[in-house]
Amino acid sequence: MMSSAPPPPNLPADADGDMESLPLAPTASDYASVSSTFDPLLSSASLPTPIAAAPFPLSPSSFVDPPSYADVSASSSSFSPLSSAPSSSPRSARAAACEYALIAVSDPTPEAEPAATSLVPGSAPTYISYLVTSARRSGGAGGGGERRYAVRRRFRDFVTLADRLAESFRGHFVPPRPDKNTVESQVMQRDEFVAQRRAALERYLWRLAEHPAIGASDELRVFLQAEGKMPLPTSTDVASRMLDGAARLPRQLMGEEAVAAPQEVVQPAKGGRDLLRIFKELKQSVVSDWGGVKPPLVEEDKEFLDKKQKLQDWEQQLTSASQQAEALVKAQQDMGETMGALGLAFIKLTKFETEEAMYNSQRIRAADSKRIATAAVKASRACRDLNTQTVKYLDTLHEHLGIMLSVHTAFSDRASALLTVQTLMSDLASLQLRIEKLEAAASKIFGGDKTRHRKVEELRETIRATEDAKCCALREYERIKAAYAEKIVEGWETVAEETSGYARRSDNNLAW
Amino acid sequence: MGTGVQAYISYRVITKTNLPEFEGPEKIVIRRYSDFEWLHDRLSEKYKGIFIPSLPEKNAVEKFRFSKEFIELRRRALDLFVNRIAVHPELKQSEDFRIFLQADEEKMDRARSYETGIFKKPSDFLQMFKTKVSDVVLGKEKPVEESSPEYEKLKNYIFELENHLAEAQKQAFRLVKRHRELGQSLADFGKAIKLLGACEGDSLEKVFSEVGSKSEMLSVKLQKEADNLLFNFEEPLKDYVRAVQSIKATLVDRANAFRQHYDLYREKEYKEHNLYLKADSDEATKRFEHIVAVMNEELARFQEQKTADIGLAFHEFAKGQAKLAKDIADAWRGVLPKLEACSS
Numbered sequence: 001m002m003s004s005a006p007p008p009p010n011l012p013a014d015a016d017g018d019m020e021s022l023p024l025a026p027t028a029s030d031y032a033s034v035s036s037t038f039d040p041l042l043s044s045a046s047l048p049t050p051i052a053a054a055p056f057p058l059s060p061s062s063f064v065d066p067p068s069y070a071d072v073s074a075s076s077s078s079f080s081p082l083s084s085a086p087s088s089s090p091r092s093a094r095a096a097a098c099e100y101a102l103i104a105v106s107d108p109t110p111e112a113e114p115a116a117t118s119l120v121p122g123s124a125p126t127y128i129s130y131l132v133t134s135a136r137r138s139g140g141a142g143g144g145g146e147r148r149y150a151v152r153r154r155f156r157d158f159v160t161l162a163d164r165l166a167e168s169f170r171g172h173f174v175p176p177r178p179d180k181n182t183v184e185s186q187v188m189q190r191d192e193f194v195a196q197r198r199a200a201l202e203r204y205l206w207r208l209a210e211h212p213a214i215g216a217s218d219e220l221r222v223f224l225q226a227e228g229k230m231p232l233p234t235s236t237d238v239a240s241r242m243l244d245g246a247a248r249l250p251r252q253l254m255g256e257e258a259v260a261a262p263q264e265v266v267q268p269a270k271g272g273r274d275l276l277r278i279f280k281e282l283k284q285s286v287v288s289d290w291g292g293v294k295p296p297l298v299e300e301d302k303e304f305l306d307k308k309q310k311l312q313d314w315e316q317q318l319t320s321a322s323q324q325a326e327a328l329v330k331a332q333q334d335m336g337e338t339m340g341a342l343g344l345a346f347i348k349l350t351k352f353e354t355e356e357a358m359y360n361s362q363r364i365r366a367a368d369s370k371r372i373a374t375a376a377v378k379a380s381r382a383c384r385d386l387n388t389q390t391v392k393y394l395d396t397l398h399e400h401l402g403i404m405l406s407v408h409t410a411f412s413d414r415a416s417a418l419l420t421v422q423t424l425m426s427d428l429a430s431l432q433l434r435i436e437k438l439e440a441a442a443s444k445i446f447g448g449d450k451t452r453h454r455k456v457e458e459l460r461e462t463i464r465a466t467e468d469a470k471c472c473a474l475r476e477y478e479r480i481k482a483a484y485a486e487k488i489v490e491g492w493e494t495v496a497e498e499t500s501g502y503a504r505r506s507d508n509n510l511a512w
Numbered sequence: 513m514g515t516g517v518q519a520y521i522s523y524r525v526i527t528k529t530n531l532p533e534f535e536g537p538e539k540i541v542i543r544r545y546s547d548f549e550w551l552h553d554r555l556s557e558k559y560k561g562i563f564i565p566s567l568p569e570k571n572a573v574e575k576f577r578f579s580k581e582f583i584e585l586r587r588r589a590l591d592l593f594v595n596r597i598a599v600h601p602e603l604k605q606s607e608d609f610r611i612f613l614q615a616d617e618e619k620m621d622r623a624r625s626y627e628t629g630i631f632k633k634p635s636d637f638l639q640m641f642k643t644k645v646s647d648v649v650l651g652k653e654k655p656v657e658e659s660s661p662e663y664e665k666l667k668n669y670i671f672e673l674e675n676h677l678a679e680a681q682k683q684a685f686r687l688v689k690r691h692r693e694l695g696q697s698l699a700d701f702g703k704a705i706k707l708l709g710a711c712e713g714d715s716l717e718k719v720f721s722e723v724g725s726k727s728e729m730l731s732v733k734l735q736k737e738a739d740n741l742l743f744n745f746e747e748p749l750k751d752y753v754r755a756v757q758s759i760k761a762t763l764v765d766r767a768n769a770f771r772q773h774y775d776l777y778r779e780k781e782y783k784e785h786n787l788y789l790k791a792d793s794d795e796a797t798k799r800f801e802h803i804v805a806v807m808n809e810e811l812a813r814f815q816e817q818k819t820a821d822i823g824l825a826f827h828e829f830a831k832g833q834a835k836l837a838k839d840i841a842d843a844w845r846g847v848l849p850k851l852e853a854c855s856s
Contacts, residue, residue, distance in 0.1 A: 310711065313711050314708075314711040314712075317704065317707045317708040317710075317711050318708060320704045320707065320708075321701070321704040321705055321707070321708045323704075324697070324700045324701040324703075324704040324705075325701060325704075327697045327700065327701070328694075328698065328701045330697075331690070331693045331694040331696075331698075332694060332697075334690050334693065334694075335687075335690040335691070335693075335694050338683060338686045338687050338690045339687065339690075341683045341686070342680070342683035342684060342686075342687055345676070345679045345680040345682075345683050346680055348676055348679070349676040349677070349679075349680055352672060352673070352676055353673075356665070356669050356672075358665075358669075358811075358815075359811075359812060359815040359816075361815040361818075361819040362819070364819050364823075365815075365818065365819040365822060365823070368819075368822070368823050368826050369822070369826070371826075372826045372829065372830065375830065375833075379837075
């Protein structure tokens with residue numbers, strides 16, 4: 001609504017004369033000057049990446065419906081770290097160090113499930129596949145231009161990627177992937193849903209790429225570059241794992257497979273196949289928690305515990321701030337709606353009085369109420385504009401809550417690694433004890449019993465294997481301890497940066 | 513005064529005048545709501561055709577009745593009522609009005625107990641359009657109404673106007689509520705942001721604290737604007753609605769006068785030699801015509817007056833909203849440089 005009407009004169013407080021020139025605050029022309037100071041972060045035109053995002057509506061009059069969360073996340077330009085934001089923020093510092101110059105998710109197309117057969121031709125279940133394009137940032141010398149990759153992936157592949165990363169990067173704050181949706185296929189096909197998911201997947205990949213460790217990982221690289229079928233091994237479901245584990249259990253109890261192999265120890269017990277190990281660690285955790293016996297190795301790092309407490313506080317405040325943000329958005333939306341309804345009521349009144357006018361004073365009054373109506377409607381639209389912005393920025397709070405999820409995962413990784421170490425150490429201790437007993441017993445018998453010798457040898461063998469395992473577990477645990485620290489500071493500063501955007505947006509509630 | 517069910521609010525009515533009919537230059541009396549009602553009813557009886565100034569609503573939810581807001585709103589409305597009577601060329605000469613302004617409690621009580629007249633009942637409004645069942649059953653014609661185009665136009669206008677105004681007033685009332693709700697949200701949000709900042713520490717904490725404080729400050733302004741809207745925008749609209757309802761009451765009077773005139777006129781035609789009937793009929797006709805004439809004058813005054821009243825309300829509305837928006841913009845603009853410094 002960039003009309004060319006000159007701004008009306010600002011009348012003094014009590015205009016007791018002319019009713020015709022009611023002082024309405026800044027008209028469209030003032031509003032126009034405000035929109036020119038819109039944040040460059042928003043103008044999709046300046047982004048170099050070929051993202052299929054709907055252009056963000058800058059003009060105030062292009063609104064029809066009040067925006068919902070869905071609209072905003074679907075239509076907002078994506079989180080490209082290469083936007084023209086101030087260059088020295090921690091966000092763009094990370095982006096500059098990122099291995100990838102470009103990641104985009106686009107072109108959702110339905111494809112048929114290959115293995116499915118259906119009685120009725122043409123109604124095979126379909127899934128949506130996305131085109132994932134990427135380009136590595138070419139290194140300094142000798143870089144002959146970027147090599148672009150384009151692969152087709154479906155949502156299931158993203159899930160697999162997330163699972164593999166979770167295994168490989170235990171203790172790191174692995175960014176959470178977009179949610180699965182277990183709803184009927186009807187919803188899956190709907191454009192809005194697909195658009196939301198596309199945007200979410202793109203954001204997810206960017207976050208992975210920006211992560212200092214994950215961005216350089218093979219898993220990610222393979223995911224982005226290997227054409228054809230998904231190259232990473234899929235996760236097996238819980239049921240089959242349990243079955244495998246159940247098959248092994250009898251042998252374990254017989255003592256034939258007494259020890260967990262080192263490479264198995266690196267993964268947590270819970271998700272694995274080794275039921276015996278699960279039981280053992282469960283027993284250990286009970287002993288640690290309730291037994292009153294101090295386990296051999298304890299979470300001692302005071303700094304870690306401090307930071308953990310701080311993070312928990314932070315999470316609490318974040319949750320509450322996020323809730324208040326939602327309430328605020330709703331209140332603003334209501335305000336916009338009611339203002340609009342008020343304007344409408346006055347428009348009707350104006351129309352009515354104009355039609356039925358019998359007196360001149362009626363016409364004057366009708367003109368007044370028309371002005372009020374127009375102003376109210378404008379204000380209503382401005383309110384909705386503001387709300388869209390607000391939603392976009394306050395959404396960051398929600399995202400950070402998502403990050404808290406990965407923090408929790410990291411913490412639990414750490415805790416379970418610790419538990420494994422503790423269990424193994426207990427095992428070791430008891431094995432040691434048995435050897436001592438046997439040796440004590442052996443020395444009492446003349447000639448040394450062959451069986452006992454053998455037993456002792458076996459035990460020593462077991463001990464060695466357990467020691468190996470324990471070393472592995474310990475190493476893993478230490479690695480996890482080191483891994484968590486990196487993300488925290490960055491996370492906090494990102495919040496500030498994004499909050500500044502919110503303030504800039506708020507500034508534009510200026511229709512009046 | 514008093515408590516519980518018997519409790520009521522009394523108002524002080526201060527009159528300053530130099531009219532000779534009054535007992536002195538200044539007079540203060542204590543009146544309660546029912547006294548105002550009494551005055552309203554007396555005036556409605558005596559001055560047919562005139563739009564009697566309207567009273568604020570009689571009933572209110574019990575717990576609301578003693579809230580500061582309600583009392584103040586009612587006081588303002590009663591003040592308007594009395595003053596509008598005082599400036600009306602005819603009403604201000606009313607004897608009852610003088611009694612109201614001057615009489616002591618005893619005299620007031622006595623005046624009140626003289627009431628024998630028929631009070632205006634809500635059912636009268638409906639009478640305009642309802643046919644008495646007995647009339648239909650006994651085969652009498654349904655009541656006749658004026659059929660002139662001006663009358664039709666006027667009737668439709670008044671009824672439709674009330675609908676539009678009621679809608680506008682409803683939205684205005686909701687808008688007041690929205691302002692309060694937004695104010696509350698901002699206050700809560702500000703608090704939460706401050707707490708979040710406390711977790712961060714250092715410069716971030718200061719900035720978050722600023723944002724939080726501004727939110728809380730704006731919350732206060734929103735509550736103030738909500739009050740402003742209530743008193744200076746929504747209430748005038750409600751007043752407008754009441755005025756239209758008063759006109760509807762006058763239309764009832766007019767219709768009654770018409771019916772009387774019509775019935776007597778026809779009877780007179782039928783029994784031409786009856787002189788008493790002729791006198792009555794002539795009087796009824798005169799009364800009816802008087803009402804019509806008075807109403808026309810009143811309508812012109814009404815339109816002028818309302819344009820002025822609502823114009824003022826619009827002005828306050830726009831002014832209030834403009835100031836609020838400016839305050840909001842200033843607040844956030846003030847925080848921006850600090851935020852920008854922080855994120856760089």
